Amino acid sequence: MSRFLRRTVSCLFGLAIRVLGWVTLLWLLAAMTSLPWNLLEKLAADxxxxxxxxxxxxxxxxxxxxxxxxxxxxxxxxxxxxxxxxxxxxxxxxxxxxxxxxxxxxxxxxxxxxxxxxxxxxxxxxxxxxxxxxxxxxxxxxxxxxxxxxxxxxxxxxxxxxxxxxxxxxxxxxxxxxxxxYLEVDLTYGADEVKATQWNPVSDSLLVRYKFWDRLVLQAKLLREGVAILYYRWMGWIK
The missing domain is CATH 3.40.50.620 (HUPs)
Structure with missing residues (x-):
């Protein structure tokens, strides 16, 4: 393999890693917002x-x-x-x-x-x-x-x-x-209530304990559905 080809492959690989990193960061940041739920409500509308x-x-x-x-x-x-x-x-x-x-x-x-x-x-x-x-x-x-x-x-x-x-x-x-x-009960708790022996920064953070992970799962569903919609349009099954 020539030096030019090796450098080209190396640059493309580095670019792919950077793009993947930014996409992953945006994916994680979106899970901390209400954006996934807003999109879900639009998909579920009449x-x-x-x-x-x-x-x-x-x-x-x-x-x-x-x-x-x-x-x-x-x-x-x-x-x-x-x-x-x-x-x-x-x-x-x-x-x-x-x-x-x-x-x-x-x-x-x-x-x-x-x-x-x-x-x-x-x-x-x-x-x-x-x-x-x-x-x-x-x-x-x-x-x-x-x-x-x-x-x-x-x-x-x-x-x-x-x-x-x-x-x-x-x-x-x-x-x-x-x-x-979803449960409508307040799920926050204090570290002293459960006799925690270590510092517990997430006891009163439902975003960290539940919402972030639920939104990650939801985003995966939305991504799959977006691909399916594009496929159905390509096949002529929807307009």
Missing amino acids: MPGGETLTPEVLVVLGGGGIPSESGLIRTFAAAQYAKQYPQAQLVVAMPSGEGDLTGQRMVDELVMRGVNRQRIRQETQGRNTREQAVYCHKLLAASGAEPVVGIVTSPEHIRRSLLTFHQAGLTQLKACPAWDS
Whole structure:
């Protein structure tokens, strides 16, 4: 390898390290602000006009199955929305193969939480948001007039889901984000209360103990969703 080539590679490597360092620093600094939550709220918002609609059908998009964090949170939220909109039917969109009872477990979870089984149908073919939108459109189109559809999914997934379902032919859509719930109890404490023998600078800092780490996890979800939105636009599945 020539001296010029070695120097070029060395410079590029050094530049990459510096860029990575700055990106990491900005990533960590963002986790100390409300920016991730502000972005999440925007992704979870209704499309124009959606806030005034009353869902006639609630489509629950399967997450990681049952039990899983996203699957349980979405199912719990769907049961709450089913109580809020008692006239709405429910569609559980969860891919299921032969012998796979994941979708049925979601149905059972909804029933356990008070939803009448007669209100629930399953869409078992969609393996991603695009396919779920297409197959749900076919399922609902067979019923006649286009219904108002509420999409129940994770907050960061709402925007892409609404755009995808709209592109698939369902135009009356309402956002039904499945929000996590958090303790409202004051979790600060004094070092003397727990008889700490060492200096404890984080006992009254929820940012250091919880919020910083929660926001790092959230930022990873937002990054993944941003990449997914770009991919869906590239594929022509959303506009």
